[in-house]
Amino acid sequence: MKTVDLRSDTVTQPTAAMRAAMMAAPLGDDVFGDDPTVNALQDRIAAITGKEAALFMPSGTQSNLCGILAHCGRGDEYIVGQLAHTYRHEGGGAAVFGSVQPQPLTQDAQGRMALADIAAAIKPDDPHFARTRLLCLENTWNGHEMPDDYLRGATQLARENGLTTHLDGARVFNAAVASAAPGQAAFERLREIVDPFDSLSVCFSKGLGAPVGSALCGSRELIDRARRVRKMAGGGLRQAGLLAACALHALDHHVDRLCEDHANARRLADGLGGIEGLAVRSAETNIVFVDVSEGRGPALLDFLKAYGVLATGLMGLRLVTHLDVDAAGIDRTIAAVRRFFAEAPAALTASGRLGPY
Numbered sequence: 556m557k558t559v560d561l562r563s564d565t566v567t568q569p570t571a572a573m574r575a576a577m578m579a580a581p582l583g584d585d586v587f588g589d590d591p592t593v594n595a596l597q598d599r600i601a602a603i604t605g606k607e608a609a610l611f612m613p614s615g616t617q618s619n620l621c622g623i624l625a626h627c628g629r630g631d632e633y634i635v636g637q638l639a640h641t642y643r644h645e646g647g648g649a650a651v652f653g654s655v656q657p658q659p660l661t662q663d664a665q666g667r668m669a670l671a672d673i674a675a676a677i678k679p680d681d682p683h684f685a686r687t688r689l690l691c692l693e694n695t696w697n698g699h700e701m702p703d704d705y706l707r708g709a710t711q712l713a714r715e716n717g718l719t720t721h722l723d724g725a726r727v728f729n730a731a732v733a734s735a736a737p738g739q740a741a742f743e744r745l746r747e748i749v750d751p752f753d754s755l756s757v758c759f760s761k762g763l764g765a766p767v768g769s770a771l772c773g774s775r776e777l778i779d780r781a782r783r784v785r786k787m788a789g790g791g792l793r794q795a796g797l798l799a800a801c802a803l804h805a806l807d808h809h810v811d812r813l814c815e816d817h818a819n820a821r822r823l824a825d826g827l828g829g830i831e832g833l834a835v836r837s838a839e840t841n842i843v844f845v846d847v848s849e850g851r852g853p854a855l856l857d858f859l860k861a862y863g864v865l866a867t868g869l870m871g872l873r874l875v876t877h878l879d880v881d882a883a884g885i886d887r888t889i890a891a892v893r894r895f896f897a898e899a900p901a902a903l904t905a906s907g908r909l910g911p912y
């Protein structure tokens with residue numbers, strides 16, 4: 556029985572065609588700047604995002620770190636959501652490596668910081684304060700696609716106050732595919748979304764299905780500064796064209812198909828919707844969040860595992876669709892969840908019995 560792995564869209568295996576592209580890639584030494592496949596990828600993603608230049612990175616975390624450190628110096632600060640990846644899930648890297656202080660702000664259920672809160676957090680030029688330098692946003696955030704008017708309003712506010720702007724776009728391809736107008740190309744929609752930002756990171760190893768890789772995109776000057784940081788962070792790779800070839804393949808073949816992941820997430824949310832004992836909290840793009848009653852989340856995760864379905868969560872479940880999950884896998888997941896609530900005795904799985912994890 557094939558495992559249905561809904562823990563993350565990072566778990567995908569490279570397809571046979573992607574492996575073939577990898578084997579065929581011409582290679583050089585990228586620290587000397589002469590890996591033709593890396594250079595082709597960087598030119599391609601810069602053109603796709605409408606930025607001057609791009610830099611291939613081993614991970615999204617490193618893209619964001621190099622981006623923040625290219626925007627900010629020691630004693631500067633960046634405004635960021637309390638639950639944003641660039642604040643909460645990157646080990647405090649900007650503070651650790653760059654002496655750049657985060658100024659985290661509360662987000663609403665869709666991941667937005669209030670513009671008034673952003674304005675209030677921008678410090679005057681006064682030696683008491685860190686220098687507020689950068690605004691970081693994220694799209695998609697927990698699957699939520701950020702509305703254009705919010706992205707434009709927040710970046711405009713930042714610019715009016717002399718701040719630069721960075722978008723954590725690990726899943727921005729999902730946002731582009733989900734919000735493209737009928738007949739509009741995904742890449743054209745992507746450029747509209749990222750246009751107001753000075754820089755952005757994108758991930759190739761999430762929904763796009765590459766094994767490794769991310770890119771930072773921005774002005775040539777910013778990218779030159781980021782290249783220094785990348786070297787210091789140990790991210791200067793040599794025959795990285797092996798990895799860049801997978802990312803190029805993904806850009807050619809795995810962008811438009813993201814709508815299948817979104818349809819599968821919708822199918823999952825609809826199927827779970829009628830089951831007593833849980834509630835679908837949100838289901839947008841390729842991520843479904845489910846609240847589970849009476850602290851039964853951990854027991855449900857264990858039960859699903861026995862049925863070959865993997866997910867993550869504490870109070871509830873997070874289920875992520877991707878190119879290695881098909882509609883049959885979604886239906887198996889729905890059936891297993893239904894069985895759990897129909898069969899598993901609540902008394903044995905009540906809060907505390909299995910402990911939180």
Ligand SMILES: *Cc1c(COP(=O)(O)O)cnc(C)c1O
Nearest residue numbers: 614615616617640693723725758
């Ligand atoms: C996955 C992710 C990243 C980067 O993660 P890596 O595991 O370092 O590639 C950054 N931001 C968001 C929102 C992500 O989901």
